[in-house]
Amino acid sequence: MVKEVERAGIPVVHVCTVTPISLTVGANRIVPAVGIPYPLGDPNLDVEGDKKLRRQLVEKALKALQTEVEEQTVFED
Numbered sequence: 069m070v071k072e073v074e075r076a077g078i079p080v081v082h083v084c085t086v087t088p089i090s091l092t093v094g095a096n097r098i099v100p101a102v103g104i105p106y107p108l109g110d111p112n113l114d115v116e117g118d119k120k121l122r123r124q125l126v127e128k129a130l131k132a133l134q135t136e137v138e139e140q141t142v143f144e145d
Contacts, residue, residue, distance in 0.1 A: 097132040
């Protein structure tokens with residue numbers, strides 16, 4: 069689905085826990101998430117730590133969304 073939305077001219081960021089799958093399906097902008105059961109958070113962190121982690125992931129995704137890419141790109145940091 070990511071490729072079809074991009075093909076329509078709408079940039080997409082795929083936030084995922086298993087990067088190789090995103091590469092296989094052809095996502096252009098890939099942001100690795102934390103882990104399978106909690107992709108956008110970490111229940112082992114305190115409330116403030118978890119909030120900070122979530123904010124960092126969303127900011128990374130927004131930066132990826134604004135980045136022009138020519139090929140598949142994984143936005144590690």
